[in-house]
Amino acid sequence: MSVVGAYFRLARVGWVLVREGVVSALPTEGMPTLARTAHAFAGLFERRKAAKGVRGDNLARAIERLGPSYVKMGQFLATRPDVVGAEIAVELSALQDRMATFPKEAAVATVEGSLGRSLTDLYTSFGDPIAAASIAQVHPATVRDGKQVAVKVIRPGVRQRFGHDLDAMYAAARLQEKILPNTRRLKPVEVTRTLEQTTKVEMDLRLEAAALSELGENTKDDPGFRVPTVDWERTGRDVVTMEWIDGIKMSDVEGLRAAGHDLDKLADTLIQSFLRHTLRDGFFHADMHQGNLFVDPEGVIVAVDMGIVGRLGKKERRFLAEILYGFITRDYQRVADVHFEAGYVPAHHDTASFAQAIRAIGEPIHGQPAETISMAKLLTLLFEVTELFDMETRTELVMLQKTMVVVEGVSRTLNPRFNMWKASEGVVGDWIRDNLGPKRLLADLRDGAHAALRLAEAAPEIAAKAEKFSHDLTAMAEKGLRFDAETAEAIGRSEARHSRSGRLALWVIAATLVYIAWKLS
Numbered sequence: 266m267s268v269v270g271a272y273f274r275l276a277r278v279g280w281v282l283v284r285e286g287v288v289s290a291l292p293t294e295g296m297p298t299l300a301r302t303a304h305a306f307a308g309l310f311e312r313r314k315a316a317k318g319v320r321g322d323n324l325a326r327a328i329e330r331l332g333p334s335y336v337k338m339g340q341f342l343a344t345r346p347d348v349v350g351a352e353i354a355v356e357l358s359a360l361q362d363r364m365a366t367f368p369k370e371a372a373v374a375t376v377e378g379s380l381g382r383s384l385t386d387l388y389t390s391f392g393d394p395i396a397a398a399s400i401a402q403v404h405p406a407t408v409r410d411g412k413q414v415a416v417k418v419i420r421p422g423v424r425q426r427f428g429h430d431l432d433a434m435y436a437a438a439r440l441q442e443k444i445l446p447n448t449r450r451l452k453p454v455e456v457t458r459t460l461e462q463t464t465k466v467e468m469d470l471r472l473e474a475a476a477l478s479e480l481g482e483n484t485k486d487d488p489g490f491r492v493p494t495v496d497w498e499r500t501g502r503d504v505v506t507m508e509w510i511d512g513i514k515m516s517d518v519e520g521l522r523a524a525g526h527d528l529d530k531l532a533d534t535l536i537q538s539f540l541r542h543t544l545r546d547g548f549f550h551a552d553m554h555q556g557n558l559f560v561d562p563e564g565v566i567v568a569v570d571m572g573i574v575g576r577l578g579k580k581e582r583r584f585l586a587e588i589l590y591g592f593i594t595r596d597y598q599r600v601a602d603v604h605f606e607a608g609y610v611p612a613h614h615d616t617a618s619f620a621q622a623i624r625a626i627g628e629p630i631h632g633q634p635a636e637t638i639s640m641a642k643l644l645t646l647l648f649e650v651t652e653l654f655d656m657e658t659r660t661e662l663v664m665l666q667k668t669m670v671v672v673e674g675v676s677r678t679l680n681p682r683f684n685m686w687k688a689s690e691g692v693v694g695d696w697i698r699d700n701l702g703p704k705r706l707l708a709d710l711r712d713g714a715h716a717a718l719r720l721a722e723a724a725p726e727i728a729a730k731a732e733k734f735s736h737d738l739t740a741m742a743e744k745g746l747r748f749d750a751e752t753a754e755a756i757g758r759s760e761a762r763h764s765r766s767g768r769l770a771l772w773v774i775a776a777t778l779v780y781i782a783w784k785l786s
């Protein structure tokens with residue numbers, strides 16, 4: 266019945282998208298005949314208000330109607346322009362994660378249940394909520410030493426609600442892979458699995474506190490950037506207490522200007538800080554939109570809400586730096602070579618042809634004034650050639666790319682003539698000199714020696730496992746691969762259950778649609 270429920274919820278999602286005019290606003294170019302017919306038919310069921318709206322507004326309204334889980338999914342898909350397309354990703358990036366607050370009494374119960382102490386023992390005051398999102402809301406509070414803090418409390422029931430909605434998302438992903446084979450390279454099921462993992466992490470506020478702590482240690486000596494400190498005594502799975510930030514939101518450009526802050530310097534500091542975290546530390550805040558960035562009275566940027574973070578390994582950082590530097594220096598062959606070395610493009614393709622495609626992206630950008638060379642435009646063009654060369658989705662890189670676009674966009678609101686390439690040249694150049702020159706060779710030798718030592722320590726265990734595998738393989742060759750009776754019976758039951766539930770789900774959806782059409786006629 267869980268499969269039936271998933272398909273029923275999926276039918277509801279489709280109905281909301283139809284009613285809000287999202288489906289009829291989709292472009293029909295390249296659609297098969299049946300899909301174009303369904304597209305035209307969907308327009309008959311739009312609400313009149315939706316028919317007059319802008320597609321981005323309709324999409325935001327539909328997602329908000331569907332509830333907190335879909336708001337979170339929309340924000341996540343905004344980081345995946347390779348999946349939903351650059352235009353829709355931009356529309357989703359403007360999706361506001363503002364929800365109605367839940368009662369203060371429920372928040373108090375959650376805090377006391379998570380921390381195992383009474384509220385009066387934890388805080389001397391605990392105010393009404395000042396902001397609420399799809400997963401949690403924030404309360405102002407004070408502790409015994411008079412220090413003001415911000416208390417983030419998980420929304421009651423959000424884990425159960427998300428679990429139910431996730432079933433429908435998986436059903437949609439599997440249908441997409443089945444009905445649209447050309448989209449399999451985008452790995453919709455894997456994308457949904459990534460959404461599940463990132464949201465589960467975001468729902469454990471201890472992990473957000475750990476991310477704040479780690480980034481705080483990494484940036485303690487960085488100029489112009491910091492994150493709030495964590496009060497670990499008052500932090501648990503469902504609550505995190507952190508330093509209260511008195512500052513101006515970066516979205517309030519006029520407020521920043523009136524306070525006397527240097528907006529051009531703030532724009533440069535923001536992009537340089539992000540690149541420094543990415544290249545130097547391999548750990549970055551992956552949700553750096555204007556609502557999560559403040560400027561304190563000293564002009565220091567303070568980043569909050571670390572529910573979504575990204576990581577890059579040493580190899581990925583080197584590839585990123587070389588790709589950026591290749592575009593800056595117009596060395597398109599090197600950019601192409603790096604894509605092949607990293608395995609981003611399958612080896613059966615020709616590097617010269619891929620370099621030609623990269624040149625077609627880079628040259629028009631370099632023909633423009635420096636301040637108009639946008640990372641967002643470069644990445645949009647880069648996504649357009651991925652299908653030609655069978656490039657599969659790389660989750661860690663797409664999150665990085667999207668965050669880079671968002672950070673560049675915030676910098677441009679502060680300084681409309683912001684030149685990302687000039688601002689980032691020092692950070693990227695320094696990292697390349699330190700990591701792609703003689704220092705890199707020494708580091709690689711050191712890492713190689715450590716790896717060889719670990720391999721030598723594990724050699725006896727590896728030899729024992731290899732011997733066992735050899736025996737198992739010989740036995741399999743002589744006797745064949747066999748399932749025991751219990752395993753074979755379990756496979757049969759599973760197949761029968763999925764077949765029956767799938768047919769039942771389709772009948773339920775068909776009956777629902779017939780009923781809706783009858784009610785509207």
